[in-house]
Amino acid sequence: MPSSSASTSAADSKPAGASGGVQSLERAFDLLERMADAGGEVGLSELAGSSGLPLPTIHRLMRTLVACGYVRQQPNRRYALGPRLIRLGESASRLLGTWARPFLARLVEETGETANMALLDGDEIVYVAQVPSRHAVRMFTEVGRRLLPHSTGVGKALLAGHPPEEVRALLGRTGMPAATEKTITDPDRFLEALAEVRRLGYAVDDNEQEIGVRCLAVPVPNSPTATAISISGPTGRVTDAATEKIVPILQDVAAQLSVALANQTPA
Numbered sequence: 001m002p003s004s005s006a007s008t009s010a011a012d013s014k015p016a017g018a019s020g021g022v023q024s025l026e027r028a029f030d031l032l033e034r035m036a037d038a039g040g041e042v043g044l045s046e047l048a049g050s051s052g053l054p055l056p057t058i059h060r061l062m063r064t065l066v067a068c069g070y071v072r073q074q075p076n077r078r079y080a081l082g083p084r085l086i087r088l089g090e091s092a093s094r095l096l097g098t099w100a101r102p103f104l105a106r107l108v109e110e111t112g113e114t115a116n117m118a119l120l121d122g123d124e125i126v127y128v129a130q131v132p133s134r135h136a137v138r139m140f141t142e143v144g145r146r147l148l149p150h151s152t153g154v155g156k157a158l159l160a161g162h163p164p165e166e167v168r169a170l171l172g173r174t175g176m177p178a179a180t181e182k183t184i185t186d187p188d189r190f191l192e193a194l195a196e197v198r199r200l201g202y203a204v205d206d207n208e209q210e211i212g213v214r215c216l217a218v219p220v221p222n223s224p225t226a227t228a229i230s231i232s233g234p235t236g237r238v239t240d241a242a243t244e245k246i247v248p249i250l251q252d253v254a255a256q257l258s259v260a261l262a263n264q265t266p267a
Contacts, residue, residue, distance in 0.1 A: 027053060028061050032070065032081070040122070041080040103257050104131040104229065111246050113233035114139045118154040120226035121146070123174050125155045139213055139232040147209070150190055151179045153217035154228040156203035160194045161219065167191060182207040202247045203228075207235065214238035218250045221258045229254055 034050050035042050047058050062079055065071035069084035100117050107115035108131045117129040124146045133139070149155025150171065159167050168187055176185040184190045197203045205215035216238065217230035231238070231246060238246070 024061065027051075027057070028065060031058065031061060032065070032085075035071070035079065035081055041074065041078055043078045047079075098129070100129050100257065101131060103253050103260075104129055107131070107229070107231055107249065107253055108133060110249050111231050113231040113238065113246075114141075116141060116154065116230045116232060118152075118158070118228050118230070120149070120155075120158045123148075123170050125149050125152060125158060125228075127154075133233065135233075135237075137234055139215075139234075141232070148174050148177070150174075150176050150185075151183045151205070151209045153203045153205035153215035153232075154230050156193060156197050156205070157217040157219045157228040157230070158226045160197040160203065164191055164194075167194065179209050180207055180211050182211070184208065202250065204243075205232075216243060216246055216250060218247070218254045220254045220261070223258060223261055227257075227261075229257065 030051060031047055031053075034047060038046065038050075044055060044058055044062070047053070047062075048055050051058065062071055062073075065082070066073055066079075070082045071079050072082045074080055104115035104117060107113075112133060112135065114133040115131045116127055118125045118127045125148075127141050127143055127145050130141060130143055147155070149159055159170070162170075167190070171187050171190065176183075176187070176190070178185050184193060201218065203217045205213070205217070207213065209215070212235055213232055214235045215230050215232040217228050220227040220229060229250065231250065
């Protein structure tokens with residue numbers, strides 16, 4: 001790596017107070033997260049406005065990230081997240097899914113239905129873990145499968161905490177194609193459905209992704225990345241009566257998962 005790209009000032013390299021971390025690293029990761037929140041592409045002035053850092057500091061950090069492959073500079077001089085992050089993200093998702101399997105196994109044990117874990121990745125949801133039901137008739141979603149959030153329970157659970165204008169912008173980018181005749185394809189109706197998710201504390205996919213399949217989902221609170229867990233099964237088993245019993249189990253497992261995730265994050 002060229003020394004001009006990797007160089008940091010003494011102020012950037014010293015420990016960052018009470019956090020005990022290296023300030024330049026903390027700032028670099030903060031910039032990457034701000035880029036992700038902005039859709040993956042930003043200009044220096046936008047980063048300066050959101051981060052409060054001086055432009056020379058941002059420019060120096062971005063040069064280093066570009067040299068390392070974690071950021072790339074576009075022809076229009078804006079900066080975009082780089083391809084080297086893909087490998088890190090995929091590996092982290094696989095490890096998170098493997099690590100979360102015991103929690104999903106408890107869901108299967110107590111509900112009898114297939115348990116899933118999904119993340120919000122950009123404008124899509126991606127399934128990162130699954131433990132299948134023991135029933136002969138059961139639901140199956142491939143780990144790594146990507147879907148648009150509007151037709152899934154986990155998608156509703158993940159978007160319910162977002163401001164309506166952000167949800168509308170996402171739907172504008174993805175469209176709302178119908179997976180079945182039950183899929184919600186109107187933004188206003190979808191926002192009403194998200195309000196119901198917030199009221200009830202859980203989301204339902206009722207034949208919206210696949211006819212004959214019902215899914216119940218809840219977000220994992222305080223997760224470092226938007227995460228939801230769900231159970232899915234035939235509509236004949238995931239009835240309204242079963243929902244009353246399953247939802248508290250889902251919420252309890254989500255709370256346990258939240259604590260476990262927090263314990264994995266250094267203070």
